[in-house]
Amino acid sequence: xxxxxxxxxxxxxxxxxxSQILMNAGIETVIIEKHTxxxxxxxxRAGVLEQGTVSLLDKAGVGKRVYEEGFRHEGTLISSENKSxxxxxxxxxxxxxxIFGQTxxxxxxxxxxxNIDAKIIHGVSDVQIIDxxxxxxxVVFYDKNGLKKKIISxxxxxxxxxxxxxxxxxxxxxxxxxxxxxxxxxxxxLSETPPVSEELIYANTRDGFALCSMRNESLSRYYxxxxxxxxxxxxxxxxxxxxxxxxxxxxxxxxxxxxxxxxKSIAPLRSFVIEPLKYGQLFLVGDAAxxxxxxxxxxxxxxxxxVFYLSNAFKLFYAGKGEVELENYSGKALSRIWKAVRFSxxxxxxxxxxxxxxxxxxxxxxxxxxxxxxxxxxxKVFSENYxxxxx
Ligand code: RFL
Ligand code: PHB
Numbered sequence: 001x002x003x004x005x006x007x008x009x010x011x012x013x014x015x016x017x018x019s020q021i022l023m024n025a026g027i028e029t030v031i032i033e034k035h036t037x038x039x040x041x042x043x044x045r046a047g048v049l050e051q052g053t054v055s056l057l058d059k060a061g062v063g064k065r066v067y068e069e070g071f072r073h074e075g076t077l078i079s080s081e082n083k084s085x086x087x088x089x090x091x092x093x094x095x096x097x098x099i100f101g102q103t104x105x106x107x108x109x110x111x112x113x114x115n116i117d118a119k120i121i122h123g124v125s126d127v128q129i130i131d132x133x134x135x136x137x138x139v140v141f142y143d144k145n146g147l148k149k150k151i152i153s154x155x156x157x158x159x160x161x162x163x164x165x166x167x168x169x170x171x172x173x174x175x176x177x178x179x180x181x182x183x184x185x186x187x188x189x190l191s192e193t194p195p196v197s198e199e200l201i202y203a204n205t206r207d208g209f210a211l212c213s214m215r216n217e218s219l220s221r222y223y224x225x226x227x228x229x230x231x232x233x234x235x236x237x238x239x240x241x242x243x244x245x246x247x248x249x250x251x252x253x254x255x256x257x258x259x260x261x262x263x264k265s266i267a268p269l270r271s272f273v274i275e276p277l278k279y280g281q282l283f284l285v286g287d288a289a290x291x292x293x294x295x296x297x298x299x300x301x302x303x304x305x306x307v308f309y310l311s312n313a314f315k316l317f318y319a320g321k322g323e324v325e326l327e328n329y330s331g332k333a334l335s336r337i338w339k340a341v342r343f344s345x346x347x348x349x350x351x352x353x354x355x356x357x358x359x360x361x362x363x364x365x366x367x368x369x370x371x372x373x374x375x376x377x378x379x380k381v382f383s384e385n386y387x388x389x390x391x
Contacts, residue, residue, distance in 0.1 A: 001149075001150045001151070001152065002030055002119070002149070002150070002151045002152070003151075003152050003153070004028040004029055004030045004119070004151065004153045005022070005027045005028045005029065005153060005154050005155070005314075005318065006018075006022055006027060006028070006029045006030075006153055006154065006155045006156075006157060006314065007029070007030055007032070007139050007151045007153040007155070007156045007157070008029055008030065008031045008032070008156075008157050008159055009031075009032055009127060009129075009139070009156065009157070009158050009159060009160045009164065009165065009166050010031070010032075010033060010034075010158065010159035010160030010161060010164055010166075010286075010288065011031045011032075011033030011035075011037075011040060011120055011122070011159075012033075012040060012106070012159060012160075012161055012286070012287075013102060013105055013106050013109065013286070013300060013303060013304070014159040014285045014286035014287075014288075014303040014304070014306065014307055015031050015033070015157075015159035015160075015285075015286075016031070016106065016109035016110065016113055017056070017057070017060060017062075017109055017304060017307045018157060018159060018285065018307045018310065018311055019031050019113060019118055019120075020060045020061070020062065020109060020112055020113055020116075020118075021059075021060050021307065021311040022311060022314055022315075023113075023116055023118060024060065024061065024116075025311075025314075025315050025318070026318075027314060027315070027318050029118065029119070030119040030120075030121065030151055030153075031113075031118065031119065031120045031121065032121045032124045032127060032139070032141055032151070033120060033121065033122050033123075033124065034123070034124055034125065034127075034160075035122065035123070036122050036123060037110060037120075037122060040106060041103055041106055041107055041110070042103075043102070043103070044101070044102075044103060044188070044190055044221070044263050044265075045101075045102040045103075045299075045300070046101070046102040046294075046297065046299060046300040046301075047099055047100070047101055047102070047213050047214070047215065047221060047297070048073075048097050048098075048099060048200070048213075048297035048301075049066065049070065049097060049098040049099075049100055049105070049300070049301065050097060050301045050387055050388030051095050051096065051097070051098075051387060051388065052301070052304075052305065052308075052388050052390065052391050053098075053300070053301050053304045053305075053388070054066055054067070054070070054098050056304055056307070056308055057105065057108075057304075060112070061112055062105075062108045062109055062111075062112045064108075065100075065104065065108055066098060066100050066104075066105070066108070069100065069104075069216075070098035070099060070100035071098065071099040071100075071214075071216075072096045072097075072098055073089075073096060073097050073098070073099055073199055073200065074088060074089050074090040074096045075087055075088040075089055075090065075091075075199055076089075076199050076200045076201075076202065076386070077197060077199055077200065077201040077202070077249070078201075078202050078203075078369065078372065078373070079201055079202070079203035079204065079247075079248070079249040080203075080204050080205075080366060080369040080370075080373075081204075081205055081206075081366070082203075082205060082247075082248065082249055082250045082253075083249060083250065084201065084203075084249035084251070084252075085373045086199070087372075087379050087382055087383060087386075088379075088383075089383045089386065089387050092376070092379050092380045092382075092383040092384075093380065093383045093384050093387060095383070095387040095388075096387065097297075097386070097387055097388075099200075099213070099214060099215070101215045102300055105300075121143060121149075122144065123143065123144030124141045124142065124143060124144070124149075125141065125142045126140075126141055126142050127139065127140075127141040127160075127165050128140050128141070128165070128169075129156050129158075129165070129166065129169045129282060131280075132156060132169060132170075132279050132280040132281050132282035133279070133280035133281070134280070134281070135154075135281065136152050136153065136154060136281075137152075137153070137155075137156055137280070137281050137282070138150055138151065138152055139151045139153070139156055154281065155281050155282075155283065155314070156281060156282045156283070157282075157283045157284075157285055157310065158282060158283065158284045158285065158288040158289075159285045159286055159288060159303075160288050161286070161287040161288055162272070162287045162288065162291050164288050166282065166284055166288050167274055167284060167288055167289070169279070169282060170274075170279040170282070174279055175274050175275065175276070175279070176274070176275045177272065177273070177274050177275075178271075178272065178273045178274075178275075179270065179271065179272045180270065180271040180272075180345065181268070181269075181270050182268075182269035182270065182271075182293060182348060182352070183228065183354060183355050183356070184208070184225050184226065184227065184228060184269065184352060184353075184354075184355075185225075185226050185227070185228045185266045185267055185268045185269060186209075186211075186223040186224070186225065186226065186266065186267045186269065186294065187223065187224050187225075187226040187230075187232060187235055187240065187264070187265075187266050188221065188222070188223040188263075188264070188265055188266075188267065189221075189222055189223075189237070189240055189261035189263065189264045190215070190219065190220070190221055190261065190262050190263040190264075191219075191220050191222070191258070191259045191260065191261050191262060192218060192219060192259060192260075192262060193218070193219075193220050193257040193258065193259040194217060194218055194220065194257055195212065195213075195214035195217075195220045196212050196220070196248070196252050196255055196256045196257070197212055197252055200212060200213050200214075201248065201249065201252065202295070202347075202351055203247050203248060203249065203351075204247075204350070204351045204352070204353070204365070204369065205246070205247045206353065206362070207243070207246060207247060207353070208224065208225035208226075208247065208352060208353045209223075209224065209225035209247070209295075209351045209352045209353070210222070210223065210224045210225070210243075210244055210247035210248065211223040211224075211295075212244075212248070212252075222240075222244055223294075224240065224243050224244055224247065225352050225353065226266060228266075228268060230266070231266065232264045232265050232266050235264070237258075237260055237261050237264075240261065240264075241256070241258040244256070267294065269293035269294070269295075269348060270291050270293065271291065271292055271293060271341055271344065271345050272290060272291040273289070273290045273334070273337060273338065273341060274289050274290070275330070275334060276330040276331075276334070277289050277306075277329060277330040277333055277334065278326070278327075278329060278330045283310055283326075283329060285303065285306040285307060285310060286302070286303030286306055286307075287299065287303060289306065289333075289337075290302065290337050290341065292340060292341055292344035292345075293344050293345070293348040294344075295344055295347040295348040295351060295352075296340065296343050296344035296347045296348075296385070296386065297386070298340040298343065298344050298388075301340075301388055302336070302337055302340050305333070305336055305388075305391055306333045306337075308391050309329055309332050309333045309391070310329050310333070312325060313325035313326045313328070313329050314326070336389060336391070339385070339389055340385075340389070343385040343386075350365060350368055350369065
């Protein structure tokens with residue numbers, strides 16, 4: 001049997017950062033993770049970090065590489081019908097974002113956790129949270145050798161992503177779920193080629209959305225809107241490059257460097273929120289509690305803002321300041337979450353082609369992008385949301 005202050009289910013970015021911040025404050029944690037570290041590190045996901053995320057990592061002692069190796073972007077390109085314009089984050093809201101892959105953030109978090117001898121148990125299965133309403137709830141699971149284990153703690157935090165067990169441990173009549181499924185996915189590739197543009201390009205054409213992103217000077221990350229009825233294997237690299245080129249702004253088509261994909265996958269697009277984020281001694285954080293479509297680059301950033309609110313509440317609790325902030329966690333986090341859900345939904349709707357769209361919808365879309373190009377107010381609203389609302 002293990003006894004700690006806080007049990008964290010899930011060793012993805014949210015679980016690792018929460019554990020790091022709590023341990024830095026002298027609060028004991030244990031993380032139980034379903035997969036191996038290699039598996040967690042092999043997931044290619046987010047690439048854009050908000051300024052608030054970067055400073056949170058820095059305060060947790062894991063900001064060095066983000067500062068040294070991340071690319072500061074002061075704007076982004078938006079393209080419609082192969083013509084692009086730039087929105088400057090610096091001119092509109094005096095902020096920037098940092099391009100630094102989720103894989104690298106996770107690697108730094110693992111290193112930091114290992115340096116302070118964090119307890120991280122990999123390869124767990126059949127995780128169960130026994131009665132979260134009880135003080136000192138138990139978490140039982142099987143370890144990688146098939147042995148049954150038990151953890152007793154003051155609190156349990158579900159950082160186990162969208163398919164985890166934590167959310168399922170809240171009875172149906174104690175939670176409300178809100179969901180929107182989009183009728184398309186993203187086909188993404190990683191290729192060892194120089195990025196086509198110094199800044200990200202979000203593009204819309206009649207044939208659908210495309211995104212040009214990057215990990216470094218010689219590693220590009222590209223996405224195109226695709227049908228959900230297909231699999232990544234259905235698409236050849238040639239087809240991908242051809243479709244991507246067709247959706248790019250005119251001036252970038254000639255400079256696109258193509259090459260073999262080193263990763264290719266399809267991600268479905270979904271908006272999802274559960275309310276509330278607390279049930280007894282159980283708290284939900286990150287993708288376990290909410291999903292946004294990746295168009296606004298918000299998922300990881302939102303997960304980290306949850307960690308910010310919850311870690312502050314735990315610090316106050318363990319400093320003897322009571323449970324008020326723990327009670328407030330759900331409300332505070334949800335208020336910021338819904339704003340990011342709204343922005344991600346808006347940007348997804350604006351930049352993708354919906355199978356049900358008619359010529360009226362198309363005209364509205366084009367006119368909205370035109371408005372975004374020509375209104376300094378619209379650009380300010382875009383930037384304020386894209387760089388991340390304050391915590
Ligand atoms: P994760 O990363 O899913 O980690 C959850 C961890 O829990 C483990 N787990 C369990 N452990 C124990 N017991 C169980 N029963 C368990 N069930 C699951 C899992 O193995 C895993 O290790 O959730 P977390 O930590 O909340 O992090 C969330 C982020 O990963 C996610 O929001 C982002 O990747 C979303 N996202 C983006 N976010 C951004 O902020 N900026 C971006 O540019 C961005 N781009 C993206 C994205 C997500 C994408 N996909 C694949 C949906 C681009 C894409 C294509
Ligand atoms: C990425 O680099 O993977 C990325 C960038 C911006 C997004 C989504 C994903 O909006």
